[in-house]
Amino acid sequence: MRGYTMNKDDYIKRLRRIEGQVRGLQRLVDEDTYCIDILTQISSVNAALNSVAVGLLHGHLGHCVTDAINTDQVEGAAKVDEATAAIARLLKS
């Protein structure tokens, strides 16, 4: 598959970096950094989180959903419903 799905270690590495960015946000607030610079950093964290979400979704469609479809039509349809609901939540968040 293409470049969306990462392996477990890559996800954890990315999330650790995001955790560090969120800790950095606390320091920025604490040091009364200029608001706009904090907002720019929040945009960057949002984008990083969305990139993790897209990777997970790709892996989910390519493994769980694909396996369910290969196994059983009803189970496949249920997995498609569930994935769609998750996508709808991401679009609104």
Added chain:
Amino acid sequence: MRGYTMNKDDYIKRLRRIEGQVRGLQRLVDEDTYCIDILTQISSVNAALNSVAVGLLHGHLGHCVTDAINTDQVEGAAKVDEATAAIARLLKS
């Protein structure tokens, strides 16, 4: 399947309503309506468009992608890649 996918007529009906809302936005601008009211209306159009997108995505996963997976592993994986790219574009728009 659940409530995301609509039939063709429902999509067209929804899109016709969105078209009417966008025409309404032109009238609001032309009549110098208060900006905040126009912005509220834009939020409503965005939400309506996203709802159409989620419906189409659900139908796509449940039909095209499911059929591809049932037919051939490589073709299935390609469809999953393509759907993921479309989701990533929606998340950024």
Added chain:
Amino acid sequence: MRGYTMNKDDYIKRLRRIEGQVRGLQRLVDEDTYCIDILTQISSVNAALNSVAVGLLHGHLGHCVTDAINTDQVEGAAKVDEATAAIARLLKS
């Protein structure tokens, strides 16, 4: 001011183009165009609408909100509240 705010004619021109895109979406659905191509077009409409929203917001902050702040402290704060609520709605839509 910079490039966000447009004049009335520009907004109407942009919205007319968006209206045309939404009408195009109806034709795409009606002609059973490939879902992914329709979704790509929806992403493009979303981006165009957001660009109009950002322009309106810029004009609103630079005129209505600025005037209110210049006139009266309480009125200025009320306009800031109202604009923030509109931004929060856009972020969720």
Added chain:
Amino acid sequence: MRGYTMNKDDYIKRLRRIEGQVRGLQRLVDEDTYCIDILTQISSVNAALNSVAVGLLHGHLGHCVTDAINTDQVEGAAKVDEATAAIARLLKS
């Protein structure tokens, strides 16, 4: 002002909770938690971050931007431009 702006301690408390959620995401990935549950949690972190961003933006408009407008017309317009650019970045992230 209304409920958007928080005091410094509230922002730090919220960001600390978000940091904990991101650490939780690493544990979920490490323990091979079901993807959909991880995605739901990412939606929740996104929403929490956006709520912090809206609060900061409200405080910024109500203080920095308001002060600049009260002081000088050119400086006020520059602050409005800058805030609009930050909002545009948030809308795309």
